[in-house]
Amino acid sequence: MLKVLIADDEEKICQLIEKLIDWQALDMKLCGVANNGIEALEKIEALSPDVVITDIRMPGYDGLDLVKKTRELNVGVEFVIISGYRHFEYAQTAIKYGVSDYLLKPIKKQELTETLEKIRVRYNEKSEQLTYEERVRLARKSDAERLRTTWFSNVLYRDRSEQDCSSLEEINKQYYYQLKPGYFQIVCVKFDGISMPDEKNLEFLTEKTTQIAEQMLKGHVFDWELYVENSHIYLFLNYGEENRRLIRRQCKNILNELAVLESILEGLRVTIGFGTTVWNITQLRSSLKSARYLVEQRLVAGNGKLLEGELRSSFHLASSQWFTQFNQNMSTALESLDRQQVGDCLMKLKDGLLEQPDMTGHEILQMCREVCNLYLFFMKNHKIPIEQNFMERFNQGVEFCSSAREVLRYLIKEISASYDKAVVGKMQENNRPIRIAKKYIRDHYREAITLETVSEVAGFNPTYFSSLFKKETGKNFLEFLSEVRMEQAKGLLKESNLSVAVICEEVGYSDVKYFTKNFTKYSGLKPNEYRKLYS
Structure with a gap:
């Protein structure tokens, strides 16, 4: 004892x-x-x-x-x-x-x-x-629980077609369920206000949810199962048509009982997404989808509620002119390697999204993922290395945001931190290509070199190279090339008897009039005046 x-x-x-x-x-x-x-x-x-x-x-x-x-x-x-x-x-x-x-x-x-x-x-x-009977019973229970969890996790994560082939009889036989014809439903419990790495809190909440769900559902359902995914807990319910209203009431009671835990864990908030009911087990993923969408809706509707019903949005942000303009502005900002400009662009995105009417929580998350994809695509396209697990880390972290404003703040924080780190690395890396470009220009200024030629030598596309060159040197490509040619022309005017026409060709110009105009603008004197003064 x-x-x-x-x-x-x-x-x-x-x-x-x-x-x-x-x-x-x-x-x-x-x-x-x-x-x-x-x-x-x-x-x-x-x-x-x-x-x-x-x-x-x-x-x-x-x-x-x-x-x-x-x-x-x-x-x-x-x-x-x-x-x-x-x-x-x-x-x-x-x-x-x-x-x-x-x-x-x-x-x-x-x-x-x-x-x-x-x-x-x-x-x-x-x-x-344990007695022999208890050991056998616990072993069977453990095996059954593992199989039941396997089936439920397949519903959550695998392709829909893999689920459609299973009848109730097959599921009951292979996975130790006691399913019967009636309603099938997924209910999602979401915890907000808990720290990401705090496994002890999640274990505590999981155990409490299991206890409370057992108390509330026992005797009212044919069968039920629970699956934990970080701060989400999914309940799979199978019950008779006559208990439909009762099950909703019991799920509301589950929410109320879990809300008591807010007295234990500071900042904790609980939301339940009450997925749609379906008659056919093969349609269970539609119930899962609605439960997930409803839980995401807490970002705009507020948490601490049982959310239910159909979610419809009249405004498709991803295909809007507003978002297209953001994409263009963001690409320009990223290309400039100006961290302040990128930050300003993201802040305008946040303010713009929060002002959009009829916006759903799902749409907020999808928009943020679109922005992350845009960021990743740009960085990859311009060969700017960033963390390989950027998207995975973002998806994990955003799960612990409990409002639209918090999600957008997290998006700005993650992209800004990643971009700042990447820009510092890129600036260091860029010193070498710029040195290569400058040397090439000084070695080949006599030739008809172009931005495209020098960009290729430096290993970048012309648009990005032009922006980078300007940022690193304070001059654009043509200004720098002209400066190199003018300095060479000065030297020849002082140290040789070559005519202005010959010097013009020596430094890469084919038009004497154009050369004279540029030289005068650069030095303040015409070529012959410069020679008389300095030779």
């Missing part, structure tokens, strides 16, 4: 927990009660309980201190934390310490019983105290 210690400074709470649970049915026994943290730690050392149910706020040591000091003793105790207040920091730390569960007052018998039952099964698995 597992030994349980209760720690709470309220005697009535201790008595309530003691009477609330059928300890014998769980193969557990109460070994002691403590009314403060110091006494609780002493009893943990003296009685070696397997499970401690403790309030988070107590005299002496609070619940977290108790967990920490017990961990320092290297004692394998499972903790269940109970709290009646909004202790965000306490909750975060408790989850970080790996407590078995974090329950809010008032304590619910079913919730606490399920938590203790999971602890019992986990303990027996670790200590190999």
Whole structure:
């Protein structure tokens, strides 16, 4: 039998927990009660309980201190934390310490019983105290869960045609479902306000969602399954037509129960996308699509809601004249290698998108991905290296944005950071091609060289090279070529007796009048005047 210690400074709470649970049915026994943290730690050392149910706020040591000091003793105790207040920091730390569960007052018998039952099964698995029948049952359950999850993940990720060939009988037989003719539906639960790398929080939320969904759906559906994808949790439901309204109500109750967790995890917001119902299992992906679109709609409709219904947009942004103009402006800005100009262009995009009427959350995300693709295409086309995982990182990060404004800020941040890094690298890399171009011009100024010729030598297309050359030298190609020729002409006028016509040809000009005009503009003197003054 597992030994349980209760720690709470309220005697009535201790008595309530003691009477609330059928300890014998769980193969557990109460070994002691403590009314403060110091006494609780002493009893943990003296009685070696397997499970401690403790309030988070107590005299002496609070619940977290108790967990920490017990961990320092290297004692394998499972903790269940109970709290009646909004202790965000306490909750975060408790989850970080790996407590078995974090329950809010008032304590619910079913919730606490399920938590203790999971602890019992986990303990027996670790200590190999399961009976043969229990081991067989758990092994079968594990196999069935794996197969059921495999089928559901195929629905989420594989091509639709791969799903259309399966009948209910085949799915039931191969994947351990108990599906029946009726309604099929995907419901998506989305968590916002949690940190990207915080796996402990996601594990906690997944376990809570599973518990709550089990409570709300049991007895109302033929079968159901759950699949976790980062901050999304997908529910697959199969139920009878008569329960359609009831299921919606129960999903609303799931949302309300999950909203209670906002008292535990600061900033947490929960949204549910209530996908369309379908009669045929082969149409399940249409329900999945609508659930995903509805969850994306929280970006404009706000989170903390159950979103449902058809989503239609009267404004197709990607094909609009407004977005075409943005593409042109963005390409020009990127080509200029001017980070400020790129930033200004992205800010105008943000402001423009937020002003668009009838815009859907899905459209916002698609537009942002279009902008990312435009950015990647331009950088690749101009041979400017950037991070290989740029798009993957953007898609992961944007999942944790909870509003249209936040999504657009994230887009600007990611592109700006990537572009800044790329421009610095490109500037360093560009010094060499510009040096090559300058040397080529100085070596071949007598010839009829063109921008296209020098661009090819430098390894760039003419448009990009022209912009780069201007940025690096402060002069355009023709200005630089003219400067080189004029300096050579000066030298010949001072150091030789060659005629102006010959010098004109020597420095790459075929028209004496045009040469004289350019020389006068460059030096302020006509060629003959310059010779008289400086020779």
